[in-house]
Amino acid sequence: MPGDFLPPLLLLALFGLTRACLQDPASAYRFTGTVCRLTYPAAVVLNEKTTKVIEAAFQHAKYPSMQGEKSLLFVGKVSYGLDNLEIHNLSIGRSQFELFPGKGIGLEISNVSAIFKGTLQYGYGSWLVNVAQTLDFEIDSQIDLGINPKLYCGKGKVAADTSDCYLTFHKLRLHLQGDKQPNWLKKLFTDFITFTVKLVIKGQICKEINKLADILADFIQDTAAHFLTDGDISVDIGVTAAPVITANYIESYHKGLTNYKNTTSVIDNSAFHPSQLTEDRMLYLWFSDELFNPLIAAAHQDGRFQLNISSNELTELFKMSLSSATPEYIEQCLAETATPELRVWSSSVPFVNTSTMGTAVWGQASGELFCGGQSTPTLSFITDVYVDVKASYADKKLLLHSKVNEISVINAELPSQNKQVYDESEIEFIREAVEKIGIPKVLSVLEVEITRLMDKQGANLFDIINPEVLPRDGFVLTQMDFGFPHHLLVDFLKRTLQ
Structure with missing residues (x-):
């Protein structure tokens, strides 16, 4: 079914705080003063705003500096560091979601295109050569994002478990100083670093989505509580x-x-x-x-x-x-x-x-x-x-x-x-x-x-x-x-x- 990333987060927020949740909804009916039902057509409307939330997740993720080293054939030990990673030219394709009865929500956001820019420090050496350089770099990316949040009662509120989060990279290429045609040594090196960058981007984006879910939940709960207070x-x-x-x-x-x-x-x-x-x-x-x-x-x-x-x-x-x-x-x-x-x-x-x-x-x-x-x-x-x-x-x-x-x-x-x-x-x-x-x-x-x-x-x-x-x-x-x-x-x- 078409849908988006926003409805479950809005609902998560609207559900509010509680001291205790009964496991069986039917047993909770008699203690219930008000009920909210959001149907599929509402998700179609909410879907129009999905890209803004996804943009916020990507743009406000804090990408940490990365350091490491690797032994490469004919080159020897290579040390590297990536710093000041920032996102540019972000665009979002479309999103889909499906409700799984009694289980949770399946979310897919496709064709997220972005350029990551930053600074690369690297050094490699052997008995033949010893090199140390600092270069600017760009990473072209095209990504699909999937999340399968589970809604549950936890810590006094309805919470979302977004740990089932994955990114599929259709394109992730690192270019040094705008060099679109690197030599074999640079290509060997950049291919290795690209694998590391994939792991970091995935971890930070999924972490930011979880953070946004918490922020949005608090925001909507505060808004709803304010509406019902005078x-x-x-x-x-x-x-x-x-x-x-x-x-x-x-x-x-x-x-x-x-x-x-x-x-x-x-x-x-x-x-x-x-x-x-x-x-x-x-x-x-x-x-x-x-x-x-x-x-x-x-x-x-x-x-x-x-x-x-x-x-x-x-x-x-x-x-x-x-x-x-x-x-x-x-x-x-x-x-x-x-x-x-x-x-x-x-x-x-x-x-x-x-x-x-x-x-x-x-x-x-x-x-x-x-x-x-x-x-x-x-x-x-x-x-x-x-x-x-x-x-x-x-x-x-x-x-x-x-x-x-x-x-x-x-x-x-x-x-x-x-x-x-x-x-x-x-x-x-x-x-x-x-x-x-x-x-x-x-x-x-x-x-x-x-x-x-x-x-x-x-x-x-x-x-x-x-x-x-x-x-x-x-x-x-x-x-x-x-x-x-x-x-x-x-x-x-x-x-x-x-």
Whole structure:
């Protein structure tokens, strides 16, 4: 199958860190908060960037100085040293890769052409002649590169064993001082040194590939961890088992544990099963309700669910036509007060439960209406809210769609008058205002704020194509195609060049 060197390294990085990996993926499912499946079509896109990574491997390999000696017929003992080996005129042909189910990945990068330049010091002697010289040299090369990495759990993360690395040299010729037609003695000498150079180049290139795999893994893990971190809230993306490789995709299983200050959530009853994902799209991200609920709880505890609406914006909102009559004290507040203000917040930890109907959200919302800069609210209320919410993503913006199931006012009072609100018409007004004004406003603010947070973490730099957010029983499945995030490659190569 056509493919490249980059997908397994990207996946290796995305799999993240973990304290322990279960040997059997099936036994790890119930501890898994999120799953990533990258299918073969995604590898086709990633393949476009392969040459940049291979170039980095060749160009940043440190080729050591080489010294040795050899006895040659008619010449005697020859000593040599090669120094300042550098690579020039590098070009990459094409790459292929194949997924071997349950085993690993086969990678082939063909027609790597380069010129190595450096300095040769040599000396040889006998009873007839004694010579010592220093010459510049060039090595023309044409190489095929093969790697068969194995992915496994090691040292607290999914690691890649790239020890099965080989180079096939179709051409490797050493020329002294640009001499393309060396005499028999130089040819005998250069043929001998060329064999040594082959071993050094192979060792250094394979070593650099292993190094790049580690750097890329750390880079993508850092990027993913940063994306899932804001303030005191973060998500542990460590894996619960080694990735599963089939002929059509690579799948990884992540903890998805919320960290907030000194607490960490627990997942031990996840609903995941591989049959819940298909192979039609390039990328699948599976999220358990057991991931969302601790994350929402942390946001609630961190005071994220608060909203203040004031002045003209508040007045405009209440111009919406409602079937319930507006209480006189609210009309007076909005009409006669220059700076009315409504403060709303979540007064209990929201809870979500996802089904094919959407994500059902239960929560308690409180609100206070202030008029004319007063320190005591004119109206104070608490409502229980039960809403189905569906999400979509288009034009690099999050969109939230709601269907109200139930809203009940469990308390309402007029603190400035020191009395409870018992009038049924006023209670109905508050309930209707929460349904038709409050919930749409809160969702519109959440759309903007979550989009802003995603953009802050770099989501808008990805070319996400036709994303779908599908609610299912106990989980949300996001599936999409994508264009390679070029900025990630640029950032990675910048780090590599440092």
